[in-house]
Structure formats: structure tokens, C-alpha cells
Amino acid sequence: MHHSEVFIETKPHAIADAMRCQLNCHSTLLLMRILLVEDEVKTVQIIQQGLEEQHYQVDVAYDGPMGLQLAMRHPYQLIITDIILPGFNGLELCKKIREAKLATPVLMLTALGTTDDKIIGLDAGADDYLAKPFEFRELLARIRALSRRGTTPLVTSNVLRIADLEMDLSMKSVTRQGKTIPLTAKEFALLEYFIRHQGRVISKVELAEKIWDITFDTGTNVIEVYVNFLRKKIDKDFSTKLLHTHIGMGYVLKIVN
């Protein structure tokens, strides 16, 4: 085979791989995850859409208690909260977050914009304050400023995720819907491989090479056994199944709609 043929043959795959890597790196390493706590649907839509266009990942809570629950459960790099909310308000939310020793920067958004309100917000533990109505680019500028002095490093986040499953590579922990799932080292490596290549069917041959560092022997069922262990742990107790078998081809980790 000529060298040039090999090059032409492999090029589209190489590009696809590079793109996939870029997407993965983007979603797992560079994406800043923001919690937005706001009860006005219209405002939520505008902010969420605008931030997602800027490649921020946005989760929304429509009241104080839900905001607190999400803030406790996920490692957000920033919390944007309105002040007047159902349940308890943004000031209380901020106090509760600080009482829970979460250092996540908080940006308060509110229609109230007098100096007194600002002081109350900052006293409650907010890091910055933005009065509605505001220009979107000002919101973006505040977010950039807060993320620069943020206490959580934004680009070194070691959390991989698919749907409601989260994998913290530094802590070596896996949770689904906030519940901890204990995995063995091999299961952890397997899940990490699946999650980094989510959406792609992965053959047993590939898993044997990448996870076990062995050449796949059709006589062994070790891979099937481990995939089944993993599947039981991450999927069995949840209605949305993530790990799927493609008979004769391999396995794929994906969200099936």
C-alpha cells in the first residue's frame, strides 16, 4: 500500500477523532457550569440561551429550595440567583450556601437596585450584584470577572458526565442522581473510557486493548462480565439506561431519546 493511500484513507477518521476530542475536551474540561436560580420563565430563557451560545453549561432552578439542592449536589463554578424567589429568596439561598461552606461565587440578579439592597446582598455572601434590566454583555463581563477570581479552578475541572451520571476523576467517585456508586478500579477505568467516547460503539477488541492491555481472545468473557458488573451498578436502579449492547459489535454509552 502506498503511503499516500494510507494518508487519504485515514484522514477522515483522524479529522473525526480530532473533532470528537475537541468536543469532549470542550464539554468536560473547558465548559463552565453555571447554576441559574430564577423564577421568571422569560428571563430564564433569555439568560440560558445567551449563556449557552457562549458555551456555558446552564442548569436552572425555579425556586430557592431547588437552587440549594442543585448547588449542594453539583460542582458549579458560578451561581447566578435572582433575589425574589418562591420557597426562600436569593439572599437566604446565598446564606445557606455559605453556611454549607460552599465557596462557589454568587452573582445576584434583581430588579431591586438601590444601594441598600446591594449591601444586603453582599452581606449575605454574594460576590457581585447586577440590577435588572441589564445588558447581556455586562452579565458576560461580570461572569468573566468572577470566574477569574473564582475559588474553583474552571479549566481543571476533572468531572466527566453523561445525563445525570457524574464521574469525578480527582476524587475517584461516581454519582448518579446524586447517589454515590462504588466502583472497583477496573469498573472505574471502563466507565471512564465509555464516558470519554460516549455515543460511539466500542468493540470488545478495543476494550481489551485499552482497558486490559491485552489482545482480545474470543474465548474469554472477562469483558462481558465486567461490562455487566458496571451496567448493574450504573443502570439497574435507574429508569434511563445509559450502557447499551450492540450485539456482535460492542457497547455504547449514550442517552437514548
Ligand code: CA
Ligand atoms: Ca423573581
